[in-house]
Amino acid sequence: MKIRESIIRNCFMLGIAVLGGVAPAIGQTQKAVALYKNPAATVDNRVKDLLKRMTLEEKVGQLCTLLGWDMYEKNGDSVGVSAAFKDVIAKRHIGSFWATLRADPWTKKTLETGLSPKLSAMATNALQKYMIEHTRLGIPLFLAEECPHGHMAIGTTVFSTSIGQASTWDPALIKEMAGAISQEARVQGAHIGYGPVLDLVREPRWSRLEETYGEDPYLIGQMGIAMVKGFQGNNINSGVNVISTLKHFTAYGSPEGGHNGGIANTGSRELNTSYLPPFKNAIQAGALSIMASYNSIDGVPCSSNSFLLKDVLRKQWGFKGFSVSDLGGIPGLKSNHHVAADMEEAATLSMNAGLDADLGGEAYGDALIKAVNDKKVTMATIDTAVSHVLRLKFEMGLFDKPYVDVATAERTVGTAAHKQLAEKVAAESIVLLKNENGTLPLKKAVKNLAVIGPNADNMYNQLGDYTAPQPEEKIVTVLKGIQAKISSDTKLKYVKGCSIRDTSRAGMDAAVAAAKDADAVILVLGGSSARDFATSYQSTGAAVVKSAENAVSDMESGEGFDRVSLDLMGLQNELMQRIVATGKPVILVLIEGRPLNINWAAQHVPAIVNAWYPGQEGGTAVADVLFGDYNPAGRLPVSIPKSVGQLPVYYNYKSASRHDYVEMDARPLYSFGHGLSYSTFDYKQLGIDVQEKATLKVTVKLQVKNTSAVAGDEVVQLYLRDDASSVVTAVKQLKKFQRIHLQAGEQKEVTFELLPEDLMLLNIQNKWVVEPGSFTAMVGASSEDIRLKETFQVNKAVEISK
The missing domain is CATH 3.40.50.1700 (Glycoside hydrolase family 3 C-terminal domain)
Incomplete structure (x- = not known):
């Protein structure tokens, strides 16, 4: 028996078809299994093999993500693929759909016309089955869903919106929440979760502040890391994790006049020190997808910005996933930004800038095919983009296990445990x-x-x-x-x-x-x-x-x-x-x-x-x-x-003249980091130790005591100021925080560790360095409620490779 199993396994490894569990007889001819269908082959080899087999039209189809809610037909307790789905697959070889399971007034899907978790699993299975059985190459679909504070589908758990999540100052809790969201989405057949939104917001008139983590790059970065790790876990082939799509790349949250999608007025240094770090944090945490924002920066739309999409994202940060436009973002190069005369030019600009996929699919279709045929876009550029998408489909195991279990979806979505978690997130927020x-x-x-x-x-x-x-x-x-x-x-x-x-x-x-x-x-x-x-x-x-x-x-x-x-x-x-x-x-x-x-x-x-x-x-x-x-x-x-x-009234403004107005003072009503408790807390014994032998490390310690008769949480916040610097820096900048629980009368030691990345600035030569000199550490209960303050010295310059 062991010999027979070994023969079958070896035949499979060699790409020889095995029918009915029996190896073919010697001399019997069988059609070899394509390398890309062999789960024993490496992902790189499977991608290369599949690319060689694809036509230009099939490749471009993989770069299009169409709106998905019309792709299924529901009839009572059954659901299947729609005529619209069959049509776009036949004509355009589409590789991805977005919001297939979404229900809301825009999609016109209600509790009656939309899908329950059970029907959602049945619908996604039907879509995948059609792709496997009725297309030439059998490439499975990517299904992307909105997941900012819960999977946006019927029956799922609805958590606090992102601004509330950030108010918890509890990344571990947010990671747990993201794990629950990803599980509910994945068991229904979704593969990509849109989120987290990492827009730094300095314009509250802007309509989407609720989707953000606020005004501070460090807090946003910590929340982003938590979401990415919760979404993706340790293995995107786990069956309960989804790919995280970061939004919106970049400087989208502080538009001129508060207009959604409006231009961003930011210089290069501010872009690098305030807007980009949260995205870098999330990429370093393993994020596998990122969405270009609608806005332009210094006259260049983010959807066709090669500096952002190639130089920063790929070369500097080593991003290995795929990028995608926001919905209609590439056509917007023509209709909104007027940097393209027609759709072919818009597609050309975005593809050559390094934008892999088109959400909406209006530009990466006939227009992109024409751009390739007109030699405005090379086939190598197309292959690079397609490989970014296909690689993740293989890594997620979709070619080998494209379906989900309907019973699992029915019992996993909207559980009592997730309900309790939603209550905990709400309370902490x-x-x-x-x-x-x-x-x-x-x-x-x-x-x-x-x-x-x-x-x-x-x-x-x-x-x-x-x-x-x-x-x-x-x-x-x-x-x-x-x-x-x-x-x-x-x-x-x-x-x-x-x-x-x-x-x-x-x-x-x-x-x-x-x-x-x-x-x-x-x-x-x-x-x-x-x-x-x-x-x-x-x-x-x-x-x-x-x-x-x-x-x-x-x-x-x-x-x-x-x-x-x-x-x-x-x-x-x-x-x-x-x-x-x-x-x-x-x-x-x-x-x-x-x-x-x-x-x-x-x-x-x-x-x-x-x-x-x-x-x-x-x-x-x-x-x-x-x-x-x-x-x-x-x-x-x-x-x-x-x-x-x-406005703007954010706490970490640059050192400059900020003074009161004729009508009122310049301070906000309530500052960043503010929040009261039914407990009272005392801060004392601040101590700072600077080590510069092998590598720079600053250790900050203090004691926090609950001086009330009520147990409670305190969020201890560490801010830093570079007292004299070669470029203008913030009057204070959040560097670390801890949410700790103290019983009545209890005292705890809180320790923060600062590394060169926490003390660095972007100098006049555009190099990241820690400059020797004086720094002031400020510890307190908010950006304004500083309880302890101490100055320390850094004696040696440190240059940081970015």
């Missing part, structure tokens, strides 16, 4: 901005409680953009969370009061009356990124904004909803002022996607809680904080300005 005179936590036995506001019981307003339709029973709103928390003797009155944008006063008086009858008021205001079927959308998925006067939708944030001010919209400020005028204790809870103007609230409301968009379990997390079952420790990843006239 909540930022207590203000708590005057111990207003919080509330007592559960409060006799009369009023819950008021447009975001108190609106589940979609709580979930943020890039969220699929949800069954009502799945989402715990703030109202539901409070109802589950309070004593049975408490009388609770809920009144909506007003909408986010609508100016109807129908509920205003009832809200005020409820407040007057209450012993305490929980007022839930903010914004919304909730899409609805009445909203129109561009071909890219961004919303077409209607004026506030004509709008019915609450949506004032989310892709395409850029703002001219940051004021609370509609009648929210009026509602708040009338509620506060009743004289009752008011707790303001903010559900929002961007920092909004809360100047009046900061002066007149005793307690303010910022929950961002906290996801499906957000109501439970908010209620736990309000009633003291969870001690908040979230910290702001972005500064909250007092006025749009201050």
